[in-house]
Amino acid sequence: MTIVIAHTLMSDIHLPQCSVKAAVHTKDEFNSKVKTACQEQRTGTVGFKIAKVIVVGDLAVGKTCLINRFCKDVFDKNYKATIGVDFEMERFEVLGVPFSLQLWDTAGQERFKCIASTYYRGAQTIVIVFDVNDVASLGHARQWLEDALKENDPTNVQLFLVGTKKDLSSPAQYSQIEQDAIELAEEIKAEYWALSSLTGENVREFFFRIASLAFEANVLAELEKSGSRHIGDVISEYTAIHC
Numbered sequence: 001m002t003i004v005i006a007h008t009l010m011s012d013i014h015l016p017q018c019s020v021k022a023a024v025h026t027k028d029e030f031n032s033k034v035k036t037a038c039q040e041q042r043t044g045t046v047g048f049k050i051a052k053v054i055v056v057g058d059l060a061v062g063k064t065c066l067i068n069r070f071c072k073d074v075f076d077k078n079y080k081a082t083i084g085v086d087f088e089m090e091r092f093e094v095l096g097v098p099f100s101l102q103l104w105d106t107a108g109q110e111r112f113k114c115i116a117s118t119y120y121r122g123a124q125t126i127v128i129v130f131d132v133n134d135v136a137s138l139g140h141a142r143q144w145l146e147d148a149l150k151e152n153d154p155t156n157v158q159l160f161l162v163g164t165k166k167d168l169s170s171p172a173q174y175s176q177i178e179q180d181a182i183e184l185a186e187e188i189k190a191e192y193w194a195l196s197s198l199t200g201e202n203v204r205e206f207f208f209r210i211a212s213l214a215f216e217a218n219v220l221a222e223l224e225k226s227g228s229r230h231i232g233d234v235i236s237e238y239t240a241i242h243c
């Protein structure tokens with residue numbers, strides 16, 4: 001039997017109108033949302049499967065803008081540092097099955113790093129972000145990965161290396177850093193993406209890719225647990241249990 005979920009088509013993934021937004025207004029509200037999210041992550045009590053995605057990288061490389069472009073379709077040109085962490089929940093439908101990504105936006109500033117790193121645990125996907133116009137931020141990617149992996153099982157996570165602010169780079173400038181980024185991505189076994197939160201280039205495609213790989217990993221894990229059964233049975237059971 002051939003399992004082809006890895007090649008899930010973009011058209012197989014849908015974002016329903018009712019996407020959950022975890023807008024944070026007050027400290028109490030934030031704490032309560034984080035608590036609920038952590039409980040859901042641990043116990044799987046939500047009515048659909050979720051995967052935790054952490055987004056790390058130097059300060060001001062564009063982590064918040066990337067998440068906001070995808071989840072809210074907005075772009076803010078003013079820089080506001082993330083303090084500790086923030087998060088959004090985005091609900092998808094993959095092959096007709098509800099599936100959610102918990103997107104954890106972490107602080108790049110050194111002084112907030114220790115708060116942010118306490119939320120790294122349990123990540124299924126690690127997104128390491130750098131600015132394609134700032135070679136130093138690419139140089140720091142390895143350190144971000146090392147820190148994130150301290151809290152997670154390296155054999156059980158999917159890695160993405162993401163270059164942001166592509167709109168600010170000329171093709172010649174971009175091709176210089178692209179080579180280094182591709183080499184690093186191969187070395188750390190990450191998938192490389194370049195995008196722009198300002199124009200939206202590649203943003204949707206990138207998150208759909210995360211969702212499809214995370215979904216695939218969950219279904220394959222179910223298959224492993226249950227022995228070699230037909231993939232269709234597993235998806236049906238998965239839908240019955242989680243919807």
Ligand SMILES: Nc1nc2c(ncn2[C@@H]2O[C@H](COP(=O)(O)OP(=O)(O)OP(=O)(O)O)[C@@H](O)[C@H]2O)c(=O)[nH]1
Nearest residue numbers: 060061062063064065076077079082108165197198
């Ligand atoms: N031109 C352009 N500017 C961008 C892009 N993404 C982010 N920026 C700008 O870069 C600055 C920093 O963006 P943020 O998303 O706040 O950066 P961050 O990585 O979340 O920063 P920390 O919270 O400090 O870790 C802001 O002024 C954004 O407007 C992009 O794709 N293109």
